[in-house]
Amino acid sequence: MRLLRDIKGPAASPTGKPAPRFADDEIDLGHLAFKLWRGKFWVILTTVLSLSAGIFQLANTFPTYQADALVQLEDRSGRMALPSAMQDMVETSSSAVTESEILRSRMVLGQVVAEQNLDWLVTPETAPVIGTLLRRYDLPVPSLERTRAYARRGESITLDYLQVPPHWLGVSLPVTITEAGYQIETPDGNIWNGSAGETLSLPEQEFAINLSQISAPAGREYTIRQIPLRGAIDSLSSRLSVSEAGRQSNILSIRLTGGDRAEIERVLEAITTVYVRQNIARSAAEAETGLQFIRGQLPVAEANLRTAQDALNQFREETSDRALAQDTLDRIEPTAFESQALMGQITRAESDLRVINQRIEENRTRYPEGHLIFRQLGQEKEAVETRLTEFLAQVQNLPETQREIINLTRDVELAQQIFFDLQSRAQEMQVLSASAVGSVRILDSASARSGAVAPNRNRTLALAALMGALAGIGIILILNWLRRGIQDASDLDALELPVFATINYTPHADFKHKRKGKLPILGVETPDDLVMEAFRSLRTSLHFGMLDATSKAIVFTSSAPEAGKSFTSVNLAVVAAQAGQKVALIDGDLRRGQLRRYFDLPRSQPGLAQYLAGNGTLEDVVVATPIENLIFIPSGRYPPNPSELLMRRELDELIHVLDENVDLIIIDAPPVLAVTDPIILGKAAGTTILIARHDVTTSAEVEAVKKTFETSGLRLAGSILNGFDPRKARGGYGYGYSYGYRYSYETRAE
Known part of the structure; x- marks a missing residue:
């Protein structure tokens, strides 16, 4: 056993150095991609x-549709509808943000909810999971008692009127369609019958309802609710979006989403109408407020004008009397004409000064302070003020009587101007209030898109x-991650289990789909296959490693089925026999042995089970094969007690006899983790080799097999990595160099 373990170490590269491996914390993208x-x-x-x-x-x-409308915010309300003299009075620069919030306000949306009855909800009973499908498509549904309640395509009821008491707000009212109309259950538990088009009124409960149209068969169920006004407004607001169409364009784009194109068009049209209506009402209210203020100021202005006129007339009368008494009228008249001319000049100068001041205030919002126009207006203002000062100085040179006349005359003209301005403003405000012109206008009325937006x-x-x-x-x-199979020979070496050979994957070894009939032997049908070179390398290693062994028997086992024990056993036996060795191949799986199929033997063929049970001699169970130097002992008919048969001394006698007559005994055993048979066979043979399937057998399974053998006082001699697929291996390293550098190198080059 020691020699068998020492003849083969870990797989090596052509240079003789250990195959490189990726660190555990590195990610091999090629391997991951594969x-x-x-x-x-x-x-x-x-x-x-x-x-x-x-x-x-x-x-x-259900598809979601979208309706949109465009509203323009005008810089001047009614600019095209009012005279030019009145446009300055109503100049308002609307803010898009302000108007957007007004559009979404409860003042606007609340009126829309009330006008369109958006606080009424009619919900059909729908089937679980596929309820929307039934309402969208004509699907066949079994006519069962329960399915009668579910709504179908094209069915609906129209709610024309609903009145509920305050304590019923938000409470669901079940409605069932009947042959004669409908039945509705109120929250007090009573059921009432109604007919389409007729109002069902319950004065005691303060409840009334009218279903104007019913387009659904008997048995359909609906739920009717009237939700609180605030909830309906919030629901409408969540479907409404308002944004400015372009930066500082003063054009609002209003969009409303919903499942019914006709409904969202109607509701959005109502929103824009209510918005424009409140805007006009707001402008009219502002004009009315201004008109009331002016009307309140007119009597005061009129009284001031009369007072100024009376004072002037009285002074003139007194002055005339004194002049006549002193007989100086001829000397006063020329001075009176002079003062009248001076008064006209003062009036014109003051008027020019007011115009200049107004122009300065208008240009402050258009130009910076240091602009040329301000310098020009400043020079004009300075010239007018200088001229006015000169005129006022001339007044001081006049006689006292003329100075008094000029001052009183100025008071009259000022009061007269104020009075006339107020009268003019009052007339303009009356026209503005009557015209009811707002600061917004609808550019595009509400229209829904033909296609759904969601x-x-x-x-x-x-x-x-x-x-x-x-x-x-x-x-x-x-x-x-859950199943990390053995990737290469280095994984087995890390588990302190030497690898005797790495056998590459070949599709000829996959016969899972073939449940009956003869199985092909790769060493016979395709002896030049590259995979067979691995078996020849294994044969050579075992031949020289077992020269001093006490027994020529080797047991091949695995941790689980489908590892390739039978494939390895039969092909190793064939290549050993082809090399001139006398080989005995034994099917030691007395439970599910399938080696007989490689030699086309029937299930009833006597074999190892019959020999161990004493129902046949060695000559009865040994089968000659078409392959020279190879004899075969099948498992025979499956016994009910395979473990007990293997524990008989006849097994030791069989191995002893074969040791004296053949050069190599290969025993195909069942999986270790499934049954205890491999332990018994391993004790009889003395050498056990584990077959590990690449990317299938896990490290945990190998550890479990080792522990099982160690518990029984045995030790695995080594392992064979079977079904190695370079495409699945980590980066292609550690690739089967244990069975010959020449063939491994050609395989890697390919």
């Missing part, structure tokens, strides 16, 4: 399932495909 490619069917399956779920979701979801079919399917692919990738990664 894992994903090998598990592509998981990805395809999950993608198809996810796409199916996405298609079902699209079919089981759900987005392309985006939904793309997302479903992506999620499905990611789910498949996740499954592959989880499965590989």
Whole structure:
């Protein structure tokens, strides 16, 4: 056993150095990509399932439509409707943000909810999971008692009037369609019958309802509710969006979403109408407020004007009397004419000064302070003020009587101007209030798009495909993480289990699909296959390693089925026999042995079980094969007590006899972790080799096999890595160099 363990170490590279391995914390992208490619069917399956779920979701979801409208915010209310003299009075620069909030306010939406009865909800009873499908498509549904309540395509009821008491707000009222009309159950537990088009009134409960139209067969069930006004407003606001169409464009784009195109058009039209109506009402209210203020100021202005006129007339009368008494009228008249001319000049100068000041205030919002126009206006103002100062200085040179006349005259003109301005403003405000012109106008009325805006079919399917692919990738990664199979010979070497050979994967070894009939022997049908070179290398190693062994028997076992024990046993036996060795191949699996199929023997062929039971001699169970130097002992008919038969002394006698007559005994044993038979065969033979399947047998299984043998006082002599696939291995390293450098190198080069 020691020699067998020493003849073969870990797999080496052509240079004789240990094969490189990736560190545990490194990610081999090539290996990961291959894992994903090998598990592509998981990805395809999950993608198809996810796409199916996405298609079902699209079919089981009502489309959402969108209606839109455009509203312009005008800089001046009614600019085209009012005279130019009145436009300055109503100049208002509307803010898009302010108007957006007004549109979404409870003042506007509350009126819309009340006008359109949006606080009335009619909900049909729908089937679980596929309720929307039944309402969208004509699907066949079994006529069962329960399914009668579920709504179908094209069915509806029209609620024309609803009145509920305050304590019934938000309470569901079940409605069942009958042959004669409908039945409705009120919260007090009573059931009332009604007819389509007739109002069902319950004065004591303060309840009334009118279903104007019923387009549903008897048995259908609906739920009617009147929700609180605030809840209906919030629901409408959540479906409404307002934004400015372009920066500082003063054009609002209003959009409303919903499941019924006709309804959202009607509701959005109502929103824009109510908004424009309140805007006009607001402008009219402002004009009315201004008109009332002016009307209140007119009597005061009129009284001031009369007072100023009376004071001027009285002074003139007194002045005239004094002049006549002193006989100086001839000397006053020329001075009176002079003062009248001076008064006109002062009036014009003051008027020019007011105009200049007004122009300065208007330009402050258009130009910066240091602009040329301000310098020009400043120079004009300075010139007018200088001229006015000169005129006022001339007034001081006049006689006292003329100075008094000029001052009183100025008071009259000022009071007269104020009075006339107020009268003019009052007339303009009356026209403005009567015209009812607002600061907004509708550019595009409400219109719904023909296509649905949600759900987005392309985006939904793309997302479903992506999620499905990611789910498949996740499954592959989880499965590989949960089951980390042996990747190369270095994994077995790390478990302190020497590797005698690495046998590459070949599709000729997969006969899982072939449940009956003869199985081909690779060493006979395709002896030049590259895989057979691994068996020849193994044969050579075992031949020289067993020269001093006390027994020529070797047991091949595995941790679990499908590791390739039978494939390894029969092909190693063939290549050993072809080399001139006398080989005895024994099927030691008395439970499910299948080696007989390689030699086309019937199930009833006597074998090891009959020999151990004493029902046949060695000559009766030994079968000559077409292969020279190879004899075969099948498992025979399966016994009810295989472990007990293997524990008989006849097994030791059989191995002793064969030791004297053959050069190599190969025993194919069942899996270690399944039954105890390999332990018994291992004690009889003395040498046991574990077959590990690449990427299938896990390190935990190998550890369990070692522990099982050690518990029984035995030790595995080594292992064979079977079914090695370079495409599945980590980065392609550690690739089967244990069975000959020449063939391994050619394989890697390919």
